[in-house]
Amino acid sequence: GQQLNQSPQSMFIQEGEDVSMNCTSSSIFNTWLWYKQDPGEGPVLLIALYKAGELTSNGRLTAQFGITRKDSFLNISASIPSDVGIYFCAGQEFGTDKLIFGTGTRLQVFP
């Protein structure tokens, strides 16, 4: 089945650094979503994007919906220890309620 190409697979950064991750697809998406999963928990929605070119922020998080509708990125500024977790992108194709998920970016933040 189709999965999104999400990169990088993992990141090890120091507290205070900025982080950037992205997702690309061969398909055009109607919606892009970014989720965070803490260890032992279910994914939690961070940001939802609905229009090509849209740039949306949620605190220290900023995400953009690519102009081509085939990509999205997530930036985290001034990382803190509680940013640790796995970040997933997800895309929704036109005409369906189903989401396709990326394989995740595992983030580790060191003090």
Add this chain to the structure above:
Amino acid sequence: NAGVTQTPKFQVLKTGQSMTLQCAQDMNHNSMYWYRQDPGMGLRLIYYSASEGTTDKGEVPNGYNVSRLNKREFSLRLESAAPSQTSVYFCASSRTGTNPHEQFFGPGTRLTVL
């Protein structure tokens, strides 16, 4: 609101045993989903239900059955468990129709099949 709840949280089965994973949501959402999560594979859709009384196969439906009991509840059944079904299972729900299609997830069921 509890959001999406799942039971049990952990389960160990022997090969060939059966079990049902339960999911309920209190957000009045129309759509519900079952995913499995395996290391390095992200989330893969097993089954989904766009509304009460309807279910459809996702990417990896083999070995599973589902029941949309009512608007709130969506269960996943393993009739004869296999070691390949060792995974973390997540239930999710969302509104149906035009945007947004944001899915809200439960805490997961960690299943081990020996």
